Amino acid sequence: MGVEREAPVIFVEDLHMYYGRFHAVDGLSFRVERGEIYALLGPNGAGKTTTVEILEGHRRRTSGEVTVLGHDPWRGGRRLRERVGIVLQSGGFDADLSVGEMVRVYAGLYAHPRDVGDTIDQVGLGGKQRARVRTLSGGQLRRLGLALALIGDPELIFLDEPTTGFDPSARRSAWEMIGRLRDLGKTVVLTSHYLDEVQELADRVGVLSAGTLIAESTPTELGGRDLAETVISFRLPDRAGDLPRGPWTEPEAHGDLVTVRTDHPTRALFALTSWVMGHGEELRALTVARPSLEDVYLQLTEETRSARTGSVRDAK
Numbered sequence: 001m002g003v004e005r006e007a008p009v010i011f012v013e014d015l016h017m018y019y020g021r022f023h024a025v026d027g028l029s030f031r032v033e034r035g036e037i038y039a040l041l042g043p044n045g046a047g048k049t050t051t052v053e054i055l056e057g058h059r060r061r062t063s064g065e066v067t068v069l070g071h072d073p074w075r076g077g078r079r080l081r082e083r084v085g086i087v088l089q090s091g092g093f094d095a096d097l098s099v100g101e102m103v104r105v106y107a108g109l110y111a112h113p114r115d116v117g118d119t120i121d122q123v124g125l126g127g128k129q130r131a132r133v134r135t136l137s138g139g140q141l142r143r144l145g146l147a148l149a150l151i152g153d154p155e156l157i158f159l160d161e162p163t164t165g166f167d168p169s170a171r172r173s174a175w176e177m178i179g180r181l182r183d184l185g186k187t188v189v190l191t192s193h194y195l196d197e198v199q200e201l202a203d204r205v206g207v208l209s210a211g212t213l214i215a216e217s218t219p220t221e222l223g224g225r226d227l228a229e230t231v232i233s234f235r236l237p238d239r240a241g242d243l244p245r246g247p248w249t250e251p252e253a254h255g256d257l258v259t260v261r262t263d264h265p266t267r268a269l270f271a272l273t274s275w276v277m278g279h280g281e282e283l284r285a286l287t288v289a290r291p292s293l294e295d296v297y298l299q300l301t302e303e304t305r306s307a308r309t310g311s312v313r314d315a316k
């Protein structure tokens with residue numbers, strides 16, 4: 001007898017969405033398991049918002065199988081909506097209510113809401129309970145949106161670019177809060193253009209381009225990042241002579257810096273430091289780096305774009 005696998009919180013199979021004749025989502029398949037933070041990445045126009053709106057039940061798909069917490073989101077109705085948290089865009093707020101009143105109104109819509117004061121504190125609006133919504137700054141409005149998404153204590157939360165417009169310290173607090181959702185066993189679908197945010201928060205990343213998934217993995221492994229070469233860069237010491245041979249590629253000069261690439265960073269660093277120390281010198285301006293998530297993401301989306309424009313040109 002096999003081990004029974006829990007049904008995924010989100011299941012998408014061969015999803016298509018046409019706007020008129022425009023094919024915005026083109027055969028998309030992915031799943032999100034319970035307790036995961038899943039990030040959807042992709043350039044402007046890739047189809048992220050369309051996909052999220054279909055999952056939220058706000059948009060009717062053209063074709064394909066989609067289930068959210070076991071229900072078709074288009075037909076799910078109120079019982080499904082109660083289990084899902086959605087961040088409102090600022091247009092959905094009542095500007096004349098205070099922050100506390102607005103959150104209380106939303107709390108009244110759910111059978112088992114979270115505590116109003118705690119939720120407001122957690123999004124960092126503790127000092128603004130009595131402030132009218134119309135007086136909030138852009139970043140504070142987004143925090144209010146987050147509070148409203150969380151007040152019903154949902155199992156699944158959609159966060160569409162949750163920290164756009166936040167100052168750096170507000171972003172850190174939002175990350176901590178989203179991290180706490182993970183600790184509570186919630187499932188989160190996140191879209192973001194901030195790669196550091198995705199690196200910090202996501203368990204898995206799906207990269208969308210022109211409505212299809214071009215890569216999917218953990219942030220650490222995306223595009224073979226964990227297997228990529230290490231780049232070592234330093235200033236060539238004055239009195240150590242030429243760089244000796246070692247377990248690295250042909251050195252490249254960038255201004256007064258030398259860069260080498262290696263699959264054996266420990267051996268390479270040992271050889272380099274032994275060489276300079278043998279000459280009583282230092283490896284100044286030393287950096288040891290792996291490709292960042294942003295490097296890999298840009299490479300993946302650029303490759304796909306070139307392949308596509310290449311094929312369009314070939315077809316002409």
Ligand code: ATP
Nearest residue numbers: 019020022024042043044045046047048049050051
């Ligand atoms: P961004 O990062 O800019 O938010 P996105 O990945 O969320 O982009 P979508 O908003 O899903 O992209 O849009 C995907 C494509 O579908 C785009 O080319 C967009 O112009 C088109 N599109 C989106 N909504 C509509 C609509 N209501 N009618 C016609 N075309 C649309």
